Amino acid sequence: MSPDEELGETSIDALARRLYDRCHPDDSFDEMRQRARFSKEDRGLLRDWRAAARSLAASGNEDRRVRFAAAQK
Numbered sequence: 657m658s659p660d661e662e663l664g665e666t667s668i669d670a671l672a673r674r675l676y677d678r679c680h681p682d683d684s685f686d687e688m689r690q691r692a693r694f695s696k697e698d699r700g701l702l703r704d705w706r707a708a709a710r711s712l713a714a715s716g717n718e719d720r721r722v723r724f725a726a727a728q729k
Contacts, residue, residue, distance in 0.1 A: 672709035 673685035680688075685705070692698040 668706055668709045668713065671713060672705040675709060675712075676705050 669685075676683075676685040676688065688698055688705075689702055692702040
């Protein structure tokens, strides 16, 4: 089962949001996601941050995924 199927795309976005917001205190993931509708650069950033979140979710062991899913509820 892939991380997307296991965690769901909403959870991937939640993780990407946490990662992005931690690295960009003067911006937000939601604002970047809105800009992505009109900006090729922001579309690429959104794609990259989601890929990073998927990679992070996939790299952990089963315990980590279960804890992450529980923390999102």
